[in-house]
Amino acid sequence: MKKILFLLVIGGALFTASCTKRYDVVQPNQTVYADIKTTDWGSANGGKTDTVLINTPQITSFIRDNGLVAVSLTFDGGTTYEPIPYVYNNVNYSFIYGNGGIELYAQSADGTQVITTPPASTAKITLVPAN
Numbered sequence: 001m002k003k004i005l006f007l008l009v010i011g012g013a014l015f016t017a018s019c020t021k022r023y024d025v026v027q028p029n030q031t032v033y034a035d036i037k038t039t040d041w042g043s044a045n046g047g048k049t050d051t052v053l054i055n056t057p058q059i060t061s062f063i064r065d066n067g068l069v070a071v072s073l074t075f076d077g078g079t080t081y082e083p084i085p086y087v088y089n090n091v092n093y094s095f096i097y098g099n100g101g102i103e104l105y106a107q108s109a110d111g112t113q114v115i116t117t118p119p120a121s122t123a124k125i126t127l128v129p130a131n
Contacts, residue, residue: 033122048108059098
């Protein structure tokens with residue numbers, strides 16, 4: 001009787017401890033670059049806010065709902081990139097995104113002063129999918 005009980009306990013332990021194989025699919029990040037000319041910026045809010053729309057069809061509803069969009073700007077031709085939000089020459093840069101596009105904002109650091117049009121730059125947009 002002890003042998004049967006012992007075998008049942010061992011069999012139950014082996015059954016409950018069995019492994020399940022799991023295959024995770026790794027989706028690579030994607031990086032997109034966009035050149036922004038000084039003339040691309042539009043002024044709003046009495047000159048206190050400048051905006052530019054970057055067409056980014058790579059931002060799908062999946063990325064919007066499950067992933068991450070990170071934006072960095074370079075003002076020196078790609079030697080250094082600064083992640084947004086960022087203050088450069090007393091101008092605060094921020095962004096929002098949705099399906100197919102990113103809108104960049106430039107405002108004075110305190111939000112109350114009129115700013116000059118931002119200089120030409122390049123945006124480095126990194127799309128990070130997640131499940």
